[in-house]
Amino acid sequence: MSLESFTIMRHELLLTLAFLIILLAEVFTREERKERVRGLAIIIFAIVTAVGFLPLPEGSIFGDMYRATRTTSLMKNILNIGTLIVFIQSYTWLGRPENRDRIHEYFMLLMTTLTGMNFMISAGHFLMFYIGIELATIPLAALAAYERFKNRSAEAGIKLILSSSLSSGILLFGLSMIYGTTGSLYFSEVAAEVRDMPLVILGFIFFFSGMGFKMSLVPFHLWTADVYEGAPVNVTAYLSVVSKGAAAFIFVIILFTVFPVIIATWEKTVWVIAVLTITIGNLFALRQKNMKRFLAFSSIAQAGFFLLGFVGGNQLGMTTVIYYALVYIFSNLAAFGIVGIIADKTGRESMDDYDGLYRTNPGLSIAMMLAMFSLAGIPPVAGFFGKFFLFVAAAEKGFYVLVTIAVLNTIIALYYYLLVVKAMFINRNETPIEPFKSDSMSKLGLALCLAGIIVTGFASGIFEMIRNLSYGI
Amino acid sequence: MNILTWLVIIPLLTITGILFVKDARQAKIVSAFGMGIQLIVSAIIVYSYVALRKAGVTDEMVMISSYEWFRSLNIYYTVGVDGISVAMIALTSVVVFAGVFASWEMDDLRKEFFISLILLATGVFGFFISLDLFTMFLFYELAVIPMYILIGIWGSGPKEYAAMKLTLMLMGGSALLMVGLFGIYFNSAPDGGELTFNILEISKITIPIEAQRWFFPFTFVGFGVLGALFPLHTWSPDGHSSAPTAVSMLHAGVLMKLGGYGAFRVAMFLMPEAANEMAWIFIILTTISVVYGAFGAIVQKDLKYINAYSSVSHCGMVLFAVLMMNRTAMTGAVIQMISHGLMTALFFALIGMIYGRTHTRMINEMGGLMKVIPFLGVAYVIAGLASLGLPGLSGFVAEMNIFFGAFEHPDNFHRIATIIAVSSIVITAVYILRVIAILLLGPIRDHHFDLLNDAKWYEKLSIVSLLAGIIYIGMAPLHLSDIIRDSVMPIVDKLL
Numbered sequence: 005m006s007l008e009s010f011t012i013m014r015h016e017l018l019l020t021l022a023f024l025i026i027l028l029a030e031v032f033t034r035e036e037r038k039e040r041v042r043g044l045a046i047i048i049f050a051i052v053t054a055v056g057f058l059p060l061p062e063g064s065i066f067g068d069m070y071r072a073t074r075t076t077s078l079m080k081n082i083l084n085i086g087t088l089i090v091f092i093q094s095y096t097w098l099g100r101p102e103n104r105d106r107i108h109e110y111f112m113l114l115m116t117t118l119t120g121m122n123f124m125i126s127a128g129h130f131l132m133f134y135i136g137i138e139l140a141t142i143p144l145a146a147l148a149a150y151e152r153f154k155n156r157s158a159e160a161g162i163k164l165i166l167s168s169s170l171s172s173g174i175l176l177f178g179l180s181m182i183y184g185t186t187g188s189l190y191f192s193e194v195a196a197e198v199r200d201m202p203l204v205i206l207g208f209i210f211f212f213s214g215m216g217f218k219m220s221l222v223p224f225h226l227w228t229a230d231v232y233e234g235a236p237v238n239v240t241a242y243l244s245v246v247s248k249g250a251a252a253f254i255f256v257i258i259l260f261t262v263f264p265v266i267i268a269t270w271e272k273t274v275w276v277i278a279v280l281t282i283t284i285g286n287l288f289a290l291r292q293k294n295m296k297r298f299l300a301f302s303s304i305a306q307a308g309f310f311l312l313g314f315v316g317g318n319q320l321g322m323t324t325v326i327y328y329a330l331v332y333i334f335s336n337l338a339a340f341g342i343v344g345i346i347a348d349k350t351g352r353e354s355m356d357d358y359d360g361l362y363r364t365n366p367g368l369s370i371a372m373m374l375a376m377f378s379l380a381g382i383p384p385v386a387g388f389f390g391k392f393f394l395f396v397a398a399a400e401k402g403f404y405v406l407v408t409i410a411v412l413n414t415i416i417a418l419y420y421y422l423l424v425v426k427a428m429f430i431n432r433n434e435t436p437i438e439p440f441k442s443d444s445m446s447k448l449g450l451a452l453c454l455a456g457i458i459v460t461g462f463a464s465g466i467f468e469m470i471r472n473l474s475y476g477i
Numbered sequence: 478m479n480i481l482t483w484l485v486i487i488p489l490l491t492i493t494g495i496l497f498v499k500d501a502r503q504a505k506i507v508s509a510f511g512m513g514i515q516l517i518v519s520a521i522i523v524y525s526y527v528a529l530r531k532a533g534v535t536d537e538m539v540m541i542s543s544y545e546w547f548r549s550l551n552i553y554y555t556v557g558v559d560g561i562s563v564a565m566i567a568l569t570s571v572v573v574f575a576g577v578f579a580s581w582e583m584d585d586l587r588k589e590f591f592i593s594l595i596l597l598a599t600g601v602f603g604f605f606i607s608l609d610l611f612t613m614f615l616f617y618e619l620a621v622i623p624m625y626i627l628i629g630i631w632g633s634g635p636k637e638y639a640a641m642k643l644t645l646m647l648m649g650g651s652a653l654l655m656v657g658l659f660g661i662y663f664n665s666a667p668d669g670g671e672l673t674f675n676i677l678e679i680s681k682i683t684i685p686i687e688a689q690r691w692f693f694p695f696t697f698v699g700f701g702v703l704g705a706l707f708p709l710h711t712w713s714p715d716g717h718s719s720a721p722t723a724v725s726m727l728h729a730g731v732l733m734k735l736g737g738y739g740a741f742r743v744a745m746f747l748m749p750e751a752a753n754e755m756a757w758i759f760i761i762l763t764t765i766s767v768v769y770g771a772f773g774a775i776v777q778k779d780l781k782y783i784n785a786y787s788s789v790s791h792c793g794m795v796l797f798a799v800l801m802m803n804r805t806a807m808t809g810a811v812i813q814m815i816s817h818g819l820m821t822a823l824f825f826a827l828i829g830m831i832y833g834r835t836h837t838r839m840i841n842e843m844g845g846l847m848k849v850i851p852f853l854g855v856a857y858v859i860a861g862l863a864s865l866g867l868p869g870l871s872g873f874v875a876e877m878n879i880f881f882g883a884f885e886h887p888d889n890f891h892r893i894a895t896i897i898a899v900s901s902i903v904i905t906a907v908y909i910l911r912v913i914a915i916l917l918l919g920p921i922r923d924h925h926f927d928l929l930n931d932a933k934w935y936e937k938l939s940i941v942s943l944l945a946g947i948i949y950i951g952m953a954p955l956h957l958s959d960i961i962r963d964s965v966m967p968i969v970d971k972l973l
Contacts, residue, residue, distance in 0.1 A: 320550075382622050383615045392611075392655070396550065399659035404691070407659065411652035418648055422625060422641065430629040430637060464547045471549045 009065045012072045015080045016126075018052045019119045023112055030108035038107060042098050045111040046091050053084040068190060069129040075473045076126050079253045079326065086246040086333040087118055089452050093341045094238040095445035097348055102153065110150065113143040114242065121250035125257070130179050130189040133254065137175070137218070140250065141168045144243065148235040160234025167217065167227040175214025181207030191262050198265045205269055211258075212273060218251035219307050222281040229288075232300035237347055240296060241340035244303040249329040252310045256325050259314055264477040267317050274315045279409050281308030286416040295343045295353045298420070299336070302379060305417060306332060312394045312410055316401030319476035324393040326470045327460075331390035334456030335378035341450050342372045349440050355424065359433035365440070369428040371450055378457045380421040381414055386461035393467070479542040480522060481556040481606045484566065487515050488599040492592050501587035505577070508591040512574045512598075519570035526563045527960065537967050538608060538677060546611075551673050555609040560964030561811050562605045564957065565731075565738060568815045569605065571946055572730040572822045573598045576723035578939035579826040582833070583631065583721075590631055593623040594723055601731050610658050610674040610743065614651070617739070620732060621647045621703075624716070624724065631721040643716035647703055654699025654739075660692030661747055679747050680971065689751035696744040697752075697759065704736025705792045706759070707766040714773070717785035722829025725781065729788045730822035734814045737795040741807070741968055745799065749971040756800045757890065763800060764894045766793025771904035775911070780828045780838045783908060784821060787864065790901055791817040797898055798879040801891070802972040806882025807965040808958050809875055815957065816863070816871035816950060823860045823943040827853055830936055831916075834929045840912055845921035852932045854917045856940050861909040863947050866902055871950035876902065878958070 010017060026045050033041060056077065064071035091111070098107050120139025127133035145168070149161025183189055185204050186197035198204055216224035232240045263270060285305030292298035313325035345368065347353045362369040378387030391414065395407050442450075460466055491511030495504045522540075529539050541557035558566070576594065583590050600620025607613035621644065628640035658674075664684045665673050673679060684692075702709045713733070717725045745752040770790030777783045791813065798810035830853055831846065832838050847854035863870035866877075883895040921927060932940065950957050 377622070383618050388615070388618070393550070395655065396659060396662070399656075399663060404656065404660070408653075408656050411655050412649070415645055415649045415652055419641070419645055422644065425625070426629060426637065426641075429626060430640075464552075468548055 008061065008063070011060045012063050012065055013070065014060060015056055015077070015084075015122045016119050018055060019115050019122065022048045022052050023115045023119075026108050026111050026115075038104055039099055041107045041111070042095055045108075046088075046095065049084075049088055049091055049111075049115070053081070053088050056081045056084050064128060066132075068192065069132045070123070070126050071128040072126050075475070076257075078470065078473050079125050079250075080122050082326065082330050082333065083118065083121060083246050083250055085330075086249065086337065087114065087242070089333070089337050089341075089449055090114070090238055090242045090246065092445055092449035092452070093241065093337070093344060095449075096443055097236065097238060097344065102151075106150070110147070113147050116143045117141070117147075118246070121246070124250060124254050127254070128191050130182070130191070130194070133258075134172075134176065134179065138172065140247065141172070141218075144168075144239075144247065147239045148231055148243070150239060151236050154234075156234035157236065160231045163227050163234075164231045171214045171217030171224070174210050174217075178207045178210025178212075178214060181210065191258070195262045195264065198263060200266055200269065205266065208263060208266065208270065209273070212270070215251060215255050216277065219248055219255065219310070220304050221277050221307055221311070222284045222304065225281070225285070225304050228304055229297050229300045232303075233294060233296045237296065237340060237344035240300070241337055241344070244299065244340070245333050245336045248303065248307055249333060252307070252325060252329060256314055256322055260317060260322060260475065260477055264317065267477060271315050271317065274311050275403070275406055278308050278311035278315065278406065281305065281311065282410055282413045286413050286420075289420050290416070292420075293355050295355055295358075298355065298424075299339055299343065302417065302420070303336060305413070306336070306379065309391065309394055309410065312398040312403075312406065315398055315403055315406065317477040318397060318400055319471070319474050320393075320400055321397040322474035322476065323467070323471040324390070324397045326474065327467055328390040328394055330466070330470075331378065331386040331457075331460050334453045334460060335375050335385075335387055338371060338375035338450060338453035338457060339379065341446070341453060342368055342375065345442055345446050345450075346437060349442075350437050352437060355427055357437060358424065358427040359431035360436040361428040364436045364438060368442070371454055372428060373425050374454060374457055376421040376424050380418045382418070384461065385457050386459075387457070389461040389467070479540060479556060480518065480525070481540055481558060482542075483518055484515065484522075484602040484606060485599055487511060487518065488595045488602065492595050492599075495588055495592050495595075498588075501583075504588045504591050505581060505583075508577045508595060509574075511595070512570070512577050516570045516574050519567050522558070523563050523567050523960075526558060526560070530560075530960075530963070537964075541608070551671050552611045553609050553675065554612050555675060556606040557608045557677075558606060560960040560962070561738070561742075564811060564815055564961055565605045565734060566602065568734070568818045568946075569598065569601050569731045571942055572727055572818060575822060575826060575939040575942050576726045578935045579726060579829060580721065580723035581935040586630065590627070590721075593627050594727065597623040597627070597724075597727060597732070601727075601735065604735055605738070608676050610661065610676065613739075613743075614655065614658060617654075617735060618648070618651055620735065621651065624720075624728065624732075627724045628716060628720045631724070632719040633721070634719045635715070636719040639715040639719035643712040646709065646712040650699045650702025650709070652699075653695045653702075657692045657696030657699055657744070660688055660695065661743075664688040664692075676743070676747065680967075683750075684748055686750050689748040690754070693744060693748040693751035693755060696748070697740055697755075700736045700739035700744060701759070701796065702736065704733060704740060704796050705766065705770075705789045706736075706796060707762050707769060707789075707793065710766060710770070710789045710793075713789055714782055714785040717788065717825070718779060718781035722825060725825035725829070726822040729785070729825060730818040733788065733792050734795075734818055737792065737799060737810065737814055740796060741799045741810070745802075746968045746971060752972060753802070756802065760797065760800050760891070760894050763793045763797040764898050766790065767797055767898045767901045768904070771901040771908070774908040775904065778839050778841060780831070780840060780912070780916075781825070783840075783912060784824045784828065787905065787908070788817070788821050790905070791821070791864075794876070794879060794898065794901070797894075798882065801879075801883045801886065802969060803882050803885055804962070804965055804969050805878055805885065807969055808961050809878025809880075809882055811961045811965070812871070812878060812950070812954070812957060813875035816875045816947070819943050819946040819950075820860055820863045820872060823856065823940065823947070824864070826936075826939055826943065827857050827860065830932065835926060840915045843916050843922060843926070844919045845917070846926065846929075847917040848921060849926055849929045850931045852937065852940075856944060857917060858913055859944060859947070861913055863951070865906045865909045869948075869951045871947045871954075874950060874954040874958070
């Protein structure tokens with residue numbers, strides 16, 4: 005390996021380095037100072053994130069098994085931003101006595117999954133892709149079971165590992181069929197050999213199902229709600245945002261670069277799955293009372309919106325998928341952040357507990373309102389721009405029926421997002437959540453999210469930059 | 478900077494100001510100050526518009542300026558006005574100004590109330606000055622969403638139900654509208670070239686007729702929901718009656734006009750062929766709106782419901798006139814928007830003030846109020862007379878133009894529709910006079926009412942500013958219709 009290959013793999017190598025530093029720090033820190041590992045980890049990761057933005061050379065190594073382009077760097081940077089916010093938001097929670105002896109585990113596991121996601125995004129070979137996806141998933145199961153003294157958390161871990169191993173199996177089966185018909189696992193060679201043959205289509209469908217599990221698309225979504233509810237809030241936030249975003253990124257890359265020949269087939273599949281995911285996710289979200297389950301189902305519906313960018317196979321589609329992922333990271337992390345803060349301070353996480361929140365905690369309520377509006381796609385926050393451009397991308401290829409179904413679904417979604425706003429601002433409550441002061445790290449995390457929610461929409465430069473790095477079929 | 482952009486910046490500055498003041502009393506002073514400046518800026522805009530036209534500028538839109546926003550999608554922040562939008566801006570600033578004074582005595586969460594109210598106004602102003610469909614749509618949604626909070630927190634009666642119903646129906650309308658806008662955008666360059674959201678540029682080309690047939694109904698109905706098009710008007714009575722005074726004023730007075738304005742500025746102007754083909758469907762629906770709304774008002778007992786149904790009827794008349802597609806009727810439609818905006822805002826303000834004194838809105842629980850609160854009573858009578866179209870007040874000018882224009886069509890369909898719609902004037906007279914008789918005249922029903930106070934200074938200010946508009950338009954209609962008339966022509970020309 006030359007020096008150049010180091011810079012090409014800088015995202016992954018830096019993460020590994022950070023991982024090792026935290027491990028050493030853990031070993032060499034005295035017992036009563038273990039808490040300081042949190043701050044160190046966040047600072048190191050902030051540096052990793054910043055370095056990721058440096059414009060360094062791109063290229064491919066390991067005989068084209070690993071490729072880094074400016075597009076993949078952009079995707080990794082977006083995931084880094086999301087993870088950084090998750091880290092900042094978990095600061096307080098990690099300081100609790102029951103978590104104190106396992107702080108380093110949390111950071112190391114999360115960084116491992118992030119490394120896996122980075123490898124997955126940079127894959128140029130299905131084997132590399134598969135290794136990445138496993139590296140990303142297995143530590144997540146451990147993280148979901150992080151609060152192992154809680155039954156629900158352990159249950160979430162088991163559910164996640166079982167369902168994801170099933171989905172990996174299906175995915176591998178599909179890949180083996182594709183290998184059988186095309187004789188290769190390299191993306192470039194598979195792309196040249198893919199034909200509209202039954203076995204390829206079957207393989208593709210299996211591959212699609214596997215990815216559907218990762219992105220929690222209907223009908224592969226059943227694990228989502230239980231895992232999201234059981235896992236610690238910060239892990240849930242990570243699962244629903246970064247993990248889902250990474251899956252969406254690699255999915256769009258593979259669809260656009262490996263399977264462009266059979267677009268006529270997959271765009272129908274994507275069409276149907278998009279409609280199912282958005283509608284069913286919305287309908288289930290309507291009746292949820294637990295905030296984490298509520299956000300879980302709403303995030304299923306949001307995953308369906310990503311598919312609107314896939315369906316046309318156009319450059320604008322890829323742009324909007326990446327852009328929407330960025331917007332979604334900020335909005336959803338803000339929502340999860342607030343749920344986390346409130347659960348942390350008061351232990352309450354039902355929607356009824358939020359009644360009258362504005363009168364006791366106005367700042368949090370306004371932040372939550374902005375997050376809900378952004379998720380619902382209401383101007384002037386970024387979610388509006390994200391959704392609007394996704395719809396434009398689908399409409400560009402003439403999918404007007406799909407767009408109509410999707411926009412009508414945004415009204416259903418608006419209903420349940422407004423229920424949260426209603427609880428906070430309109431409902432009265434005899435025992436409201438007491439006024440409390442959040443600590444500075446929670447505030448910082450929330451401020452980053454809110455800044456993102458507001459700036460990402462208005463600053464057209466972000467959209468244009470993503471557009472320049474995207475490509476269509 | 479373009480003076481039109483100030484219409485958006487001043488409300489935003491006002492909101493920022495409210496955020497930083499200490500108590501609620503200062504909040505309302507800041508709001509009144511900000512909206513006062515807004516009123517002055519609007520007056521300057523009207524004045525300079527008239528001056529431009531006098532100087533012989535014949536462009537369709539004037540005071541245009543444009544800033545690039547999303548380059549790759551060709552989205553610009555483009556503003557500009559013609560006679561119609563200038564008139565609407567003037568209306569909006571008067572109603573918002575009056576609305577701030579009408580809610581001088583809010584008790585709960587006053588800062589938040591004024592912030593939401595002015596945010597709503599920002600959306601409305603932005604909508605009227607936009608020439609780019611994207612920005613227009615953004616402002617449109619921005620105007621709708623504060624309604625939820627305004628009705629939900631400060632409303633009365635079944636406010637949560639009404640707020641949710643109103644928001645979901647209006648956002649549903651805007652969802653349909655969004656699909657329509659995509660249809661327009663992707664057909665805005667049929668001969669190749671760059672796609673655009675700019676209204677002026679799209680109006681120069683002809684959108685393929687198949688696309689028009691698909692997307693005209695989406696766009697028209699999308700705006701129609703806000704314009705209370707039958708059968709999608711059901712949000713209006715519930716919403717208006719639950720909303721707090723200033724919100725009803727602003728919503729019935731201005732926000733519903735967004736629907737009518739958008740219907741002809743976007744749907745009909747950009748897709749004239751389909752508009753001609755499908756007009757008959759919507760003429761039937763709007764005729765039903767006009768008559769049904771008026772009949773609905775007769776049977777109501779709650780003052781706000783009466784006025785809400787009356788708004789359905791009058792806003793139906795706006796859409797009805799727009800669909801007649803000639804100069805006289807279109808001019809009438811715009812005058813009707815202004816006239817109804819002032820009139821209904823006045824009604825809702827008065828109802829709010831009466832309710833604040835009597836604590837009931839049921840007309841049969843009140844009576845003889847003219848004796849105890851003569852100022853409010855007289856203002857109510859004048860608003861009522863304007864509503865039923867008495868010459869010398871604004872309603873007459875509007876309805877005269879509308880029905881004259883509608884009857885210009887020689888065919889039976891249009892004439893029968895016109896005759897049916899005209900009958901609403903009689904029905905309007907019935908419910909207006911009935912309310913005046915029961916509410917204001919006759920013996921005082923309840924001895925508590927003897928002790929009521931008449932209007933305070935801020936209430937008078939609110940009422941007088943609206944009354945002045947109604948009387949001014951009624952007495953000197955040509956000042957207004959001259960501004961509108963020429964700007965209607967480009968739209969009518971495309972429709973013929």
